[in-house]
Amino acid sequence: MKYQDIQAALNKNDLLNIIPDSEIQKISDSFQVYSFSLGDIVLKAGDTAQGFFVIYSGKCRVLDEQNNEKAITLATLQKGDSFGEESLLLNKPVSKTVRASSTVILLKIPSNIFQNLIDTFQDFKSLIEQRIQLHDEVNFLRTLHVFSSLNPKESKLLLDSVERVQIKEGEFLFEENDPGDAAFIIRKGKVRVIKQSANNTVIAIVRPGILIGEMSLLYSRPRSAAVIASEDTECLKLSRDQFIEITKKVPNIQVLLNKQATHRLMQEETLLSQNDEHQEYTDRDSLINIQYKMIESNFSNDQFYCVETSKQILSSVCCIAMIAKSLDIDFSLDQLLDQQILSNKNESLSTISTKIEGLDILTRSLFIQKQKLNQALLPAIIEDQNGQLQILYKFDEEGVVICNPLSGLLHYSKVEFFNFWNQKLISLSSVPNLGKQQSFIKYSYLFLKPYFNLVFGIILLSIFIHSISLFGPFSISILLDQVLIHKDQYMFNSIILIGFIVMCFQCLSYFIRTNLVLHIIRNVSSSITLKFFHYILNLNMMERSKMQVGDLSSRINENERLLLLVSNNSLNVLSDSLSLFVYLFVLYKIHIGLTYSVFAFLLIFLVIFVLVTPYIRKQEIETFFIRNKQESFMVDLLSGIKTIKTDASEKLFFKDGLNYFYQTETERYKAYELNSFLTLMLSFFSKLCFVFILYLGASLVLKQELSLGLFLLYYTCLAFILIPLKDLSRIWDEFLEIRNSLKRISEVFNLKSDLNSNLTQIHKLDGAISLVDVDFQFDLDNYKKTLESISLEISQGEHISLVGRSGSGKSTLVQLIIKLYEVNSGAILLDHCDILSIDSDSIRKQILLIDSESWVFSGSIRENISIANKNIDFDKIIAASTLTLAHEFIQDLPNKYDTIIGDKGIGLSTGQLQKIALARAILTNPQVLILDEALSALDPESEAKVFRNLTNLMKGKTLIYIGNNPYNISSSDKIFVLNLGKLIEVGTHTQLTNKQEMYYHLFCRN
Incomplete structure (x- = not known):
């Protein structure tokens, strides 16, 4: 590295520019050169800088990594930039981490030389102080959440x-x-x-x-x-x-x-x-007196997190904090406090589960018998007879340990505990984040992390089982080499007795290990399935629209497939692979030369696996996607069977189905061929190994270099190694399927969800709606916008209509209001609050959208109407049905409200289904009601009556109507006219009629 090159780098540094060149040349021999690769930490926050660093080439990033959150890049340093001066000047650790963002070469001026420069050149010191202050201010701004997206400039x-x-x-x-x-x-x-x-x-x-x-x-x-x-x-x-x-x-x-x-x-x-x-x-x-502390139980050395408060309303926050800490899950205490203060409602077991699930914790509400409480997964949330939430940490023969946020950690006897417990409990379990792209080993680690103690026990049991299984070959060796030769009856009896005891221990160990494995499999698989189902229900609609029904249903099947594969002795066989090292050690001790031959054959097996695995993996993926298409085809076929029959298209669809069936079977046959080839190769080389070792071993016995007993022991241990390898082809294929299943499940978790525990809950909505310059398009790659520059105001209690030609964006607009989709730009405000910061569930509980596709499930009419509240009074169901004219036809049915509706409402007309959907809407008592062609299937007389009833019911509340009935539209307080995604007219019926523009031509001309 030439001095001229060093000088060129230093000249780019604004601090060293004021140092005379002669002085720089004097200290140039003291420069130290360091090299770092991409991603290396150059200087870590909390460390003390040992010198003044100047970048000679490459780039570095300055990162703020406080609070273990995602690192914020504060600055990017390039050639000539420097760092470390603040730590040296103020004699304190560095506050930010510096990481190499490329291959970087640094010039380091040692701390003693830097101090001499500070003492000699006051301007140099002043410039550094100014720079420290500037960086401090800039970094302060960029660590603020609102300004974190700004670059340094x-x-x-x-x-x-x-x-x-x-x-x-x-x-x-x-x-x-x-x-x-x-x-x-x-x-x-x-x-x-x-x-x-x-x-x-x-x-x-x-x-x-x-x-x-x-x-x-x-x-x-x-x-x-x-x-x-x-x-x-x-x-x-x-x-x-x-x-x-x-x-x-x-x-x-x-x-x-x-x-x-x-x-x-x-x-x-x-x-x-x-x-x-x-x-x-x-x-x-001073809001609450919350502390995280580890408190030892009097019963044992167990330690528990205890979070206390003096305020009843914050008990739920304390419980969530204790659960999150116990399950090692990140959470924001401030956000939990804000949400609870805003809601100002005491949580119960039924309501706290929603907040907990926002932290990626699965919950299950149980009413559990006292004698079965010892089977519950702890910690769990319970409540006493007064509804006070508490954490149940421990329940065993020694007693019960709970934490009451108002009283702290408490110890009870079982009798004392049962006296105040109401037998209600929320069981909790955490599932790793499957959305991140990680290796199979990383996934396995995340899944098994909560069960490390059990996994360690399984490993120890496996080693024990295979160690004592060596007793059989050893006893045969002793019988041949000693007992039979010396005719030692006592030793013979001892071997038989010990063999019986070993067999009992081996069977008991197998039983315990199998139960431990099944326990882990059951818990892991059920957690994945429950979380997957929960995630599917909360999947973002934009993401959901990109997937076919078959894509989701096939991935649901992957959960069951995962359980089947793992439980099908795969985990046992993988744990048995530990025996390989035990048996190889025994072989090595008996005869080194023979063992080298065994190693050679094992190397051949490894090469076979390495060569065949990519083809098997590729074939599994192709089979999965073909099966996906076939499943989507079958779902579409069954959903549209009525249309297929009316169009006489059965033969055409049969031909397409036959093609999918042929492709699926072809891919399955290819996979079978690969597995058969792998099995054949393993079987061939296993037999070849047996024959080869038999030849070499027998030769050693004939030469009296190895006793017959030891050779039989060697041959038996070799069988213990090679025989499982025959099953390994099947297990290896299952292992690859498990990995592919996890990958396909994780693809769903990578999709955006509506779940977000950080969003604000609105418990009472007035009904004022504002759209500010809203743009939206379903496909961002498509230049055409569905909605463009939409700005409108709907006041609280207004009844408005959205009109326009088909495809003008009316339905899309109301779907944006209930946050089924999110705007690309602009803002939608509910009561002056941006809906992006409001929890979707709290919006949809108060803003109800009813469209022309009235969904019902296979249950009774009563169950369909009361779906939002199963315990609602029957009189209210009748009242709601009367308002929507559903009561009339329901009374004519044989079982009236208990009549079972067929799949998707088969047996009822479209109009009758719409009346049921409207009755269901009335029972939810929404603050905003949106009718999107919700009356389209009713006859004119029924439509007029139902609309009049709904209008009276929604007095003082907001009503949005989309439809083609001129009377319903003309009675609106305000009418918005859309065309090609743009808002072109706003006004009352009279105002728009007088303008004689699009509204006039659509509804008034005739």
Whole structure:
């Protein structure tokens, strides 16, 4: 490395530029050169820099890895950039990790040389101090969630545009109803957000790193609350004009701010409605007295997590925290607290399970008999007779250990425990994240992690079983070499007795091992199946639309296939493979030369597996996809059998089905050929090995270099090795199928789900809906948008109609409102809250969409109507059915409301099915009702009556109508006209008629 090259790199460094070249040349001999590969950690957060580093070539990333969350890239360093100066100057560990993002070569100036430069050149020191301050500010901005997507250049631009504001304790940053022209980032100190119009109610206490006033940036609204300093505070002020410039470059910032604004609005409304009762919830530090601590039980040395609080309403948060910590699952305590404070409702066993499932924990509600409680999987959530949630940690002969969030860790006798327990319990189990692309070994590790103790026991039992199985060959060797020669009757009797005892131990060990294996298989497989089923139900509609029904059903079958394969002695055979090392050790000790020959044959087996495996794996994948297509074809055929018959297309579909059947059988036959070839090769070389070792061993016996007894022992141990290899072809094929099954299951978990425990729950919706510049398209690769630049306002309690030609986007628009799909750009606001930050389930419980495809299941009419609430009064079912005119035809049925509806409603007309669906909707009491061609199958008279009843029922609530009935449309408070995905007209029936544009031509011209 030439000095000129070093000088060129150093000249690019803005810090070293002020050092004279003569001084740089003097210290050049002290430079140390280091090389790092892609991904290597150059300097880890928490370590002390041992020098001043300058990049000679390559690139590095500066990462913030706090709180074990996903690392945030704060900066990318290139040739001439430097790091480590802050640690050296301030004599403290580095706060950020530096990782190589390519092959990188570094020049290191030792710490003593760097210190000399600091002492000699004051300008050098001042420049470093300025740079440290600048980096600190930029890094501070980029660690904020709202600004984390900014690159270093954009962060610097933002920092240059903010204004520093200092306020003293007791001073107002701004007051309620002040003009909203800026937002503030708290840099140092602490402020209170108060509602002056509500007796100075404290809404929140804000600390450094929090953005406040975001509503001003988004909507330029007057301040809805005041902010006053609790202590001397420094803020960074961001004007709305500068924010608009930044969002042009980074649109994602506006989405993140919308989510934060939604949360703030809901928190404000909740706290104001509770007024003084919940003033204590505003300061997070004193909100609850929660501590994580390990407490030893008096019964044993077991330790348990205990999370306590003094507030009844936060008991559920404590229980979730204890469960997550016990199952080693990441969670956000702040988010759990926020959700619980906003809901302001005590959780029960029936409601807490939803929150727990948001953390990827499977739950199962049980009513369990007292004598069977020892079979329950612990820890579990229980409640006493007063409904107080608690964690059951331990239940055995020594007693019961529970943790009550209000009382701490408690020990009871069984009698004491049964006196207050109501026999209800939530069983919990965690399943690894199958969505990440990982190796089969990694998957296996994640699955077996909760059962490591049992797996270790299985391994020990396997070693024990195969070790004592050597007694048989050893006893034969002793019989031949000693007992028969010396006619030792005592030794003979001893061998027989010991052999009987060994056989008993071996059988007992086999029994225990088999039960342990089945226990693991049952728990793992059931957990995967339950999570898969739960995930399918919550699959994002956009992702679901990309898959055929056969794709999902075939992957559901993979769960059952997985259980079958693993339980089919595969795990036992794999554990038996441990015997290979035991037997090889014995062979090696008996005769080294013969064992080398065995190693040669084992190497041949390994080569066969390596060569054949890729073909088997490829064939398995091809068979799976052909089976997928066949299953999708059969589902479509059975679903559309009526259409097939009416079109007289049976022969055509039979021909297509025959083609799928032929392809499937062809692929299966190819797989069978490969497996047969593998079995044949293994069998041939196994027999060849037996013959070869028999020849060599017999020769050694004849030469008296090996006794007959030892040779028989050797030959028997060889059989213990080679005979299982014949089964290994089948087991290997099953092993590959298991791996492929896991891969195919994980493909579903890679799809986006609606499950998100971090979203806000809305418990009461008013019904105001706003769309702000909404764009949407189903296929992002398709240039044509389904909806384009849609902006509209629906006030609380309004009855509106959406009209337009077929394909104009009416149905898509209402599906976006209930969050079946997510907008590509723009925002949809419910009660001024962005729906992207609201839990989908809480939206759909209050906004009900009924379309023309009235879904029913194979059950009674009563069960279909009361599907949302099985325990609802029968009188309410009759009342709802009467309003939708369903009661009339139900009374004419033989079993009335207990009449069983056939598959997909066979036996009822489309109009009757729509009436049942409408009755079901009325019972849910929605705040917003959307009728998307929901009355299309009714006769005109029935439609008029039902619509009039629904209109009266929804007075004061929001009603959205999509249909072609002119009377229903004309009675709306407001009409929105869509054409080719664009909103082209808005107004009342009279206003739109007078304009004589599209609405007039669609409904009024004739």
